[in-house]
Amino acid sequence: MKKNFLLLILLFLIQFSVSLSSSNETDQQALLAFQNLITPPNHFLANNWTKNTSFCTWFGVTCTPKRQRVIALTLPNLQLQGTISPSLANLSFLSVLNLKNNCFHSGIPYGLGQLPRLRVINVKNNQLNGSIPTSLFQHRRVQVISLAFNELSGEMWRGPWYVPQLSVLNLRNNSLTGIIPPSVGNATQMMNFSLYGNRVSGNIPKEVGNLSQIAFLSLADNQLTGSIPATLFNISSLLAVSVSLNSLSGPLLLNEGNIVSNLYFLSISKNQISGCIPSNICQLTELQVLSISFNNISGDIPRNIGCLSKLEMFFIGGNPIEGTIPTSLGNISTLQYLDCINNWMEGKIPTELGKLSNLRQLRFDNNSNLIEYGSEGIVSTSGDVYSYGIMLMEVLAKRRPTDEEICNENLDLRKWITQSFSGSMMDVVDANLFSEDEQITSKSEMCIASMIELGLDCTKEMPESRVTMKEVVKRLNKIKNAFLET
Secondary structure, three states, X not given: OHHHHHHHHHHHHHHHHHHHHHHHHHHHXXXXXXXXXXXXXXXXXXXXXXXXXXXXXXOOEEEOOOOOOEEEEEOOOOOOEEEOOHHXXXXXXXXXXXXXXXXXXXXXXXXXXXOOOOOEEEOOOOEEEEOOOHHHHHOOOOOEXXXXXXXXXXXXXXXXXXXXXXXXXEOOOOEEEOEXXXXXXXOOOOOEEEOOOOXXXXXXXXXXXXXXOOOEXXXXXXXXXXXXXXXXXXXOOOOXXXXXXXXXXXXXXXXXXOOOOOOOEEEOOOOEEEOEOOHHHHHOOOOOXXXXXXXXXXXXXXXXXXXXXXXXXXXXXXXOEOOOOOHHHHHOOOOOEEEOOOOXXXXXXXXXXXXXXXXXXXXXXXXXXXXXXXXXXXXOHHHHHHHHHHHHHHHHHOOOOOOHHHHOOOOOHHHHHHHHOOOOHHHOOOHXXXXXXXXXXXXXXXXXXXXXXXXXXXXXXXXXXXXXXXXXXXXXXXXXXXXXXX
16 A cells, blocks of 8 residues: 555656656747847847756746746846747746847737736837737736837727736837727726827726726827816825826816815826816815916916915916916915916016025016016016017017917927028018018018017026117117118
8 A cells, every 4th residue: 555655656756847847848948939039239148048057047037946937037228139039928937027128129929918927017118019919908917017118009909908906007109099998997906007109099088087096197198089087186096197298178177076186296288178277276285296288278377376385387388378477376485487478367477476485487478468577576677678579579470479380389489480590581570571572682681680689689588688678779770770771
């Protein structure tokens, strides 16, 4: 009886050893097949990955201590060139694949998404193309999918997502199309989701409100339409949202009543958002950056905007915002940048802004009737000359700061003229200044060019750098005399 029992144990150990040896051989063959598809200039792997040593000692390879199975392949920042071999799908114990910052091209093998123990796939900053394997969005255990800065294309996975442990999805800077599927809401463990710089269209599905663990959401620079789901502002874990550079419309609707939010960064700039700045925006008490520039937002700035006591950057330019500047802005001691260019505001710049000791940049260029003040609250002659310079450039170029051509490029009138002027005054001047039968002489060109130059000197960013009105009169007389000379 004992003899039979010992025999059974012996047979089991032999079978287990053969199985283990076979499994180890499979892992080695998979790694060598991967190596064979890597081409010069880097010969490092060819010199390091040799059959003379155990593959578990090879550079970038990590194995389990007992069974000697590959659990991680980590080869970032090595300038490796070639394709990712489908043989890696035979590494059945593989948990981490990190090939970021190399020069791999071609596609991502479908089988990688079927590795049962896969937790991390990071192949960002390569030259990979083709579509994303749908298997990755049906993986029960994957936690990190980082495919950013590649050349991936095709539609995002439209089928139901089943990635219950996914915490990071980084698809930034590819050429992906299609829509964000509503089943994105199934990824309830997601903490970081970036689609920045793709061509994804359609609406932002309301199901993003189910991402109860999300901290960073970047959907900027796509072709998204529809409105911003109000449910976003009731996710207490959400810290930063950027949906700029899309075609989103409708009002910025924050949930009515109390907002449970710890947002410190919110950017909706360069969309078609309309309506007013909602009064309950003051419940976003952790905001440090608020950018709503270049939309269709109207109405006044809420009088109590000063309750955003941690705000460091406030960008509202390029909107038909009216009314006066709230004095409560002077209560935000943390404010460093206040940009209100190309609005329709009027009245005086409040003396309270002089209390902002951390302020680095204050811009009210190109508003309808805004009086510029010095740091002590006294009317500045530099403000007068600035307004004169804007008027001079408007007359010569027949352009308004709110013209679509200027706003769409995120410019003010001064920058537009500077960038458009390439040597000939006809680059920027209004052609209707001259009659059809009037000959444009070099003298008239020089005259107009001198007046444009004067307008630019009147509107320099720093008030102390601008010419004085006395100098303006002197230069205009000089231009007139040069024009009248025979």
